[in-house]
């Protein structure tokens with residue numbers, strides 16, 4: 001006859017109670033190793049890779065990530081991670097990871113280091129120029145003029161790691177820019 005999980009736990013509770021009464025627990029065969037995450041700062045996060053959105057626990061020491069593992073209390077993954085999520089630690093700690101903006105000017109053969117402020121301004125400026133250059137206010141359809149307010153020079157794509165709220169914001173932003181070519185990676 002098989003033993004159910006409930007009965008197994010009941011049996012465990014009985015054994016623990018017996019130990020508490022007699023005060024003579026059986027001698028363990030091995031030492032219990034100290035938790036390698038003991039004393040570390042713990043925070044929860046969500047895997048950035050895909051829209052499954054697995055929950056993770058990140059352990060840090062002096063501001064540096066020292067361990068990442070699945071969050072057993074997260075309702076989506078309940079502690080498990082796929083191979084990609086399990087390797088996330090290597091993204092956080094990787095000497096080959098770029099942490100500064102690299103810019104290569106048109107027709108230039110070399111990369112220059114730039115600040116994030118510079119990059120944000122440059123992106124905003126190019127987006128504005130592209131929108132102004134390609135904006136279609138009205139269009140003739142079946143002989144009638146219609147207001148379309150469309151930006152034909154730009155497309156936007158959402159990544160699989162975006163959650164509902166981020167997709168909503170991206171959609172709003174795209175439409176404010178007049179972008180009609182709006183897609184999501186999951187549909188491609």
Ligand code: SF4
Nearest residue numbers: 047049050054082085
């Ligand atoms: S751990 Fe794997 S399945 Fe989960 S969100 Fe990350 S990439 Fe997706």
